[in-house]
Amino acid sequence: MRFVLKEELEVTKLLFDPMKHPDWIPPQSAEWHANLSIEGGGYKYPWNSVFDEPRAEKIFSDKIISFLHENVRILDVGCGHGEFTKTFVGKAKEVIGIDVIEGYISSANVGASETIKFLIVDADKQLPFTDDSFDIIYSKKGPWLFHTGNEEGHRILKPGGTALGLYHCGSDGGLRSLFPGLYHPLPDSYLGDIKAKYERQLSESNLEKIELQIFEEVEYLASPEDVLIKKCFGQKESLKNIVWQECLAEVGEIFYKHASPKGLRVVNYHALMVGRATRN
Template sequence: MTEPLFDPMKHPDWISPQTAEWYSRLSLETGEYKYPWMSHFDELRAEDIFGETIASCLNKDASVLDVGCGHGDFTTRFADIAKEVVGIDSMDGYIASAKRQAPDSLTFLVVDAHQPLPFTNASFDVIYTKKGPWLFHNGMNEGYRIIKSGGIALGLYHCGTDGGFRSLFPGLYSPLPDTHLKDMKDKYEQQLYESGLLDCELKMIEEVEYLARPEDVLIKKCFGQKESLKKVVWQKCLHQVEDIFARHAVSKGLRVVNYHVLLSGKAK
């Protein structure tokens, strides 16, 4: 049995992922929400499936809103197939990066999606989010206000990573509960049910990824964390991770499975 590794989450410098502090730190450090580890995928990534789903809803007259657009890399996919593409995010650093890198035809705004939105009624044919705020539930009425009747709402959310990966690195990664995927499915089905949208659909996606190097195991765990914590993790874990990686990796790298859920519905 593998000896437990150091648990970064017990270190005082650990920042809980997907919190305001975590997003703010990542924005200030890089100006991007971009995975820094090296890997490749067997088939289409979940975000590529999501992108194709969004594109199928668009035409040259469509207006589309990306909620929580980050540095705008994903948003640019729709620049040539929609009339208007707008990305919003609450982090100034992300929006500054998006404006520097994206085509002038796209609009990027610093906006808190939990506050009144700076758009007129029935502005958008498609509103989507990739891991960001879902605008269609009680307490967030702005989504219903700014989407057109018959407009499409879409969301892609990450539901965890495993596929046997976590059991290889006890301590460094915690096991997911046996009911984890069912719980995630139930959670997002409830979210769709409460949205009041029509023609709701939920699709679970399993994405096979191969981490290229032992250090990518650590980079994945410490994404968005402070350099002080990363230094401790590398000192305490790298040698053991290298040994585990060497014993379990295949020619493509170390296999992991990422779970996602894709939500869709139509506005009344």
């Protein structure tokens, strides 16, 4: 007979699972984006945290900038509220951001200038641009225009132009084992599966592969509340209230037991794709 230690019981106890509640909204769905737009006006992370450098967005922006010059036209697909898109103002001839969520575009257009435009566009339909319009097309967590059966990306990207994508692939670094139920474990093959997925996506895009990188970003959550805010990002206030009531006390106990002075360490996984359109 094996005796179970108290610490083991604490770790394996299942917390409330908000994903099983009928009010849970699947992340990245149309309803999820609409709710996020109404509550926050944009795709902005509301939790408090600090990061080890470099951050994923800095890695991605530096990669995009490496392809820029003053005559380049850029398209940001799924631009959200436009904060990242505005990084490239003054570094290119023209920057255009598109998103299907009207509230995101309304926020993005605040402070827009002659060299940057934001348009309400459904990236799953025919795009309102002429052939060979852009030198750079990128997406940060938004739609990828070069999947099988979609010719719009190839139509509007110039021959020899560059397509880039940055996609968040989940978080762990102990987060999932510390808060079982609230967070679900990843399979042992997870990172290999992610790499295979994006290798396949890039190979099926009819782009010349330049780079595929799966990398980690280290983040430190500031408080127990931030653990819950990260989990409930984009959810309705009614569900958040239930999660706080069901989980906050136990999450707080676990958080303070394992957090460092910087906060609770979390690892975010990202995939970076870079491809080039073939020349005529």
